[in-house]
Amino acid sequence: MESSSILDSLGVEIIGVMAPVSICMFLVVLLTYSLSVTSDPQIRTAANLIYVENPSDSATVKLEGSLENAIVFVVVVAAVTFVIVLLFYYNFTNFLKHYMRFSAFFVLGTMGGAIFLSIIQHFSIPVDSITCFVLLFNFTVLGTLSVFSEGMPIVVRQCYMVVMGIVVAAWFTKLPEWTTWFILVALALYDLVAVLAPGGPLKLLVELASTRDEELPAMVYEARPTVSRGRNGGGGSSLRVLVGGGGGGGGGVSDSGSVELQAVGNHNANLDYNAVAVMDRDSVDGVVRSPLAGNPRETHSASPAFSEHSRELGSIVNRESVAEEEMSPLVELMGWGDNREEPRGLVEESDDIDRGIKLGLGDFIFYSVLVGRAAMYDLMTVYACYLAIISGLGCTLILLSVYNKALPALPISIMLGVVFYFLTRLLMEPFVVGMTTNLMMF
Amino acid sequence: MTVAAGIGYALLALGPSLSLFVSVISRKPFLILTLLSSTLVWLVSLIVLSGLWRPFLPLKANVVWPYALLVLSSVCFQEALRFLFWKLYMRLEDVLDSFADRISRPRLFLTDKLQIALAGGLGHGVAHAVFFCLSLLTPAFGPATFYVDRCSKVPFFLISAIIALAFVTIHTFSMVIAFEGYAKGNRVDQVIVPVIHLSAGMLTLVNFASEGCMIGVPLLYLVASLTLLHCGKMVWQRLIESRNQSGSTLR
Numbered sequence: 001m002e003s004s005s006i007l008d009s010l011g012v013e014i015i016g017v018m019a020p021v022s023i024c025m026f027l028v029v030l031l032t033y034s035l036s037v038t039s040d041p042q043i044r045t046a047a048n049l050i051y052v053e054n055p056s057d058s059a060t061v062k063l064e065g066s067l068e069n070a071i072v073f074v075v076v077v078a079a080v081t082f083v084i085v086l087l088f089y090y091n092f093t094n095f096l097k098h099y100m101r102f103s104a105f106f107v108l109g110t111m112g113g114a115i116f117l118s119i120i121q122h123f124s125i126p127v128d129s130i131t132c133f134v135l136l137f138n139f140t141v142l143g144t145l146s147v148f149s150e151g152m153p154i155v156v157r158q159c160y161m162v163v164m165g166i167v168v169a170a171w172f173t174k175l176p177e178w179t180t181w182f183i184l185v186a187l188a189l190y191d192l193v194a195v196l197a198p199g200g201p202l203k204l205l206v207e208l209a210s211t212r213d214e215e216l217p218a219m220v221y222e223a224r225p226t227v228s229r230g231r232n233g234g235g236g237s238s239l240r241v242l243v244g245g246g247g248g249g250g251g252g253v254s255d256s257g258s259v260e261l262q263a264v265g266n267h268n269a270n271l272d273y274n275a276v277a278v279m280d281r282d283s284v285d286g287v288v289r290s291p292l293a294g295n296p297r298e299t300h301s302a303s304p305a306f307s308e309h310s311r312e313l314g315s316i317v318n319r320e321s322v323a324e325e326e327m328s329p330l331v332e333l334m335g336w337g338d339n340r341e342e343p344r345g346l347v348e349e350s351d352d353i354d355r356g357i358k359l360g361l362g363d364f365i366f367y368s369v370l371v372g373r374a375a376m377y378d379l380m381t382v383y384a385c386y387l388a389i390i391s392g393l394g395c396t397l398i399l400l401s402v403y404n405k406a407l408p409a410l411p412i413s414i415m416l417g418v419v420f421y422f423l424t425r426l427l428m429e430p431f432v433v434g435m436t437t438n439l440m441m442f
Numbered sequence: 443m444t445v446a447a448g449i450g451y452a453l454l455a456l457g458p459s460l461s462l463f464v465s466v467i468s469r470k471p472f473l474i475l476t477l478l479s480s481t482l483v484w485l486v487s488l489i490v491l492s493g494l495w496r497p498f499l500p501l502k503a504n505v506v507w508p509y510a511l512l513v514l515s516s517v518c519f520q521e522a523l524r525f526l527f528w529k530l531y532m533r534l535e536d537v538l539d540s541f542a543d544r545i546s547r548p549r550l551f552l553t554d555k556l557q558i559a560l561a562g563g564l565g566h567g568v569a570h571a572v573f574f575c576l577s578l579l580t581p582a583f584g585p586a587t588f589y590v591d592r593c594s595k596v597p598f599f600l601i602s603a604i605i606a607l608a609f610v611t612i613h614t615f616s617m618v619i620a621f622e623g624y625a626k627g628n629r630v631d632q633v634i635v636p637v638i639h640l641s642a643g644m645l646t647l648v649n650f651a652s653e654g655c656m657i658g659v660p661l662l663y664l665v666a667s668l669t670l671l672h673c674g675k676m677v678w679q680r681l682i683e684s685r686n687q688s689g690s691t692l693r
Contacts, residue, residue: 006542007472007554015471380577384489387482394475423489430499431492432573437590437598439655440509441574441605442516442643 014397016223017357018390020158021367024165025389028368029375029382031170035118062178070182074190081194081201088208100219101144104164108140112167147219154222161221165364172365173372180373181418187366188414195408206406219361357397363409367393370417380432381424388420389413448583451599455571455606459564459614466557473561480527480565480617481572487523488573491516506650513643521636524617527562528624552684555625556618556677563617567610575599575606593655601655605646608659608666612642615673622676631676638669 057065087096113136120127143160146152175183194200209215367389374381392413400407435441453460467473494515501508539549581588582599590598616635623631642665648658 006538006545006547007470007550007557009471010538011471011475015474018474378577379580380573383572383577384485387478387485390478391482394478420485420489423493427496428489428492428573431495432488433578434500435512436574436578436602438509439590439593439601439605439649439658440513440643440646441570441609442513442520442639442646 013223013357014394017221017359017397018393020162020221020223021359021364021393022386022390024162024169024364025368025371025386027162027166028169028173028372031115031166032173032372032375035115035122035170066176066178066182069179070186073183074186077187078190078194078201081205085201085204085208088205093214104147105140105144107164107167108143108160109136111171112136112140112163115167115170158221161219161361162364164219165221165361165368168361169365169368169372172369173376177373177376180369184366184370184414185418187362188408188411191408191410195406202408203406220358221361221364223357223359357400359409363413366410367413367417370414370421374417374421377425378429380429381421384420384424384428385417388416392416444585445583447587448579448599451579451582451603452576454600455575455603455610456568458607459568459571459610462560462564462614467561467564470557473557476558476561477565477568480562481569482565483523483527484520484566484569485573487520488569491519506647509650510644510647513647514640517636517640517643521639524620524635525624528621531558531562531621552680555621556680559618559621560614562621563614564610566617567613570609570613571606574609575602578602592649592652594653596655601659604659605662608662609642611666612638612669615669619669619673619676622680634672638665641665 084096087093116132116136119125120132142156143163146156146160172180191202194202195206196203370389371382371385374385390413392415393409395412396407396409463477467477495512498508501512535550535555542549579599588598589596590601593601616638619631620635622628623635642662645658645662645665648654648661
């Protein structure tokens with residue numbers, strides 16, 4: 001412990017979110033690269049209800065049509081979100097769960113199945129239809145179960161969230177070009193409003209879930225560690241302390257003496273508690289129940305007993321329907337106390353390690369859609385967009401640790417991604433190609 | 443077969459950085475973040491430069507001085523940016539140290555600082571290789587290859603991968619040299635980095651002559667190995683020094 005530097009554990013949770021996003025984007029790019037020729041160009045979804053883009057149309061027609069498409073799409077998304085909020089408000093939680101189970105099954109089975117079929121065709125993999133069907137069915141059932149039941153290891157759940165992100169994003173990359181850009185920008189704006197504006201549907205949803213002490217009925221990726229990080233608990237939750245110290249200025253530093261003492265004392269106790277948690281997990285035979293997860297909730301709602309819900313807190317990810325392209329694009333980090341300057345704040349964070357950062361599945365999807373669209377132009381734009389999106393995500397996470405409330409993850413990333421795409425395409429490409437073909441570098 | 447060739451070119455340019463990434467950087471999340479941000483800084487610098495030069499493109503194919511001017515301006519800009527990066531890192535280091543005090547962990551070790559510098563340099567190098575070599579590699583996966591007139595012996599993709607490897611090395615280790623130079627106030631190390639960068643950039647101008655790549659690329663590799671040598675020597679000295687000073691074991 002003494003010889004380990006703070007560098008070892010710093011930023012773990014940021015990487016915990018960035019890694020799956022990167023994997024998702026990478027696989028979508030691979031998919032679009034290898035399959036873009038064979039897949040049929042036009043699909044009908046909610047995203048192009050009004051206008052079917054034709055490459056030969058004039059720019060103004062494309063502009064108007066894509067704008068209409070984007071508006072309709074956002075309106076549909078908003079409407080469905082409001083319906084979900086209503087259902088959740090009137091306690092139709094089970095209905096929501098079952099419906100989302102169905103839609104997960106549907107997405108994995110049909111859309112995923114179509115993608116698998118095209119992969120099989122493209123690489124001419126010799127597999128007969130019965131085997132293929134059985135494999136697909138098993139895959140789908142495991143996916144549906146894994147995202148819902150408590151008995152699954154979190155790794156499986158995380159994998160399936162990424163897979164669903166890939167499937168839906170690969171589907172969306174078949175949208176025509178202009179419509180894609182307009183929809184991305186429109187969704188980023190919608191996300192901003194829905195999460196931050198008073199009365200925004202996602203804000204309502206999050207508030208409702210936290211006052212009612214229930215899990216958010218949405219498809220979210222939980223960046224919970226796969227193994228309880230008892231060993232380096234202090235560093236794991238360090239992001240906020242770090243940013244608090246950097247951004248908040250002197251407030252945290254002035255009373256550092258007492259902070260240190262108290263924090264260390266409680267910290268050791270906390271380590272023991274973590275160790276207990278690990279044993280507990282093992283003894284329930286793979287059932288991932290997180291005793292720590294209930295803790296911050298107690299401080300919030302002051303409900304003394306662990307209800308059924310709070311027992312399931314960490315383990316059930318409810319979901320929205322992907323079939324309707326209804327996502328919950330938000331990063332959420334529940335349970336971080338508001339007492340930043342008080343000494344006990346540090347301890348509470350240590351408690352919260354197991355909750356981790358949550359990222360809506362929609363963010364996965366639309367990041368990947370942007371990168372996949374960039375992949376249709378050139379590899380250079382892919383790298384630029386990837387870097388832009390990841391840095392936008394990083395900015396969002398830092399803002400998250402400053403503001404301590406649910407934040408939209410799309411706006412910064414998407415805006416940066418779009419800007420970098422066009423800058424790369426218009427400015428950088430001729431420059432770099434001109435340099436490199438003369439073998440000039442610097 | 444062509445897929446194999448494409449992957450081979452990519453690994454030629456980025457293989458050493460990949461192994462550095464796996465063995466050193468990927469162990470520590472903070473280093474990954476450093477690498478990503480430094481890659482982003484380099485990308486932004488490239489975009490700004492291309493924005494500045496966009497009105498003058500395409501340059502005439504048979505005059506060398508506009509290219510020389512371009513390389514000169516780019517190197518100056520990037521060296522200025524490196525200094526800004528260093529300033530930023532200084533503030534970060536203060537934050538990290540005060541944070542380490544607050545959770546009563548030891549401050550940054552010397553090796554930590556060196557690793558951060560390495561990650562920053564690797565970010566620059568990887569960005570270079572990605573944008574100057576990898577992003578043009580797509581046609582290499584297809585059923586043909588491409589030769590440029592001025593270097594007719596070697597396929598274009600191969601030669602650009604080789605050059606990119608040299609630049610990855612230069613960028614990666616000159617960042618370590620620069621950070622140490624700034625930290626110790628060592629005038630020589632501060633000056634040698636822009637000199638290395640500029641001379642490497644200017645050496646690529648040799649490729650402009652017909653079959654010049656036969657001479658330019660070995661010279662480039664000479665510069666790269668000198669950088670590597672200098673960096674290794676300097677780091678070794680620093681490690682010995684700090685071991686003698688503190689007497690405690692270094693990780």
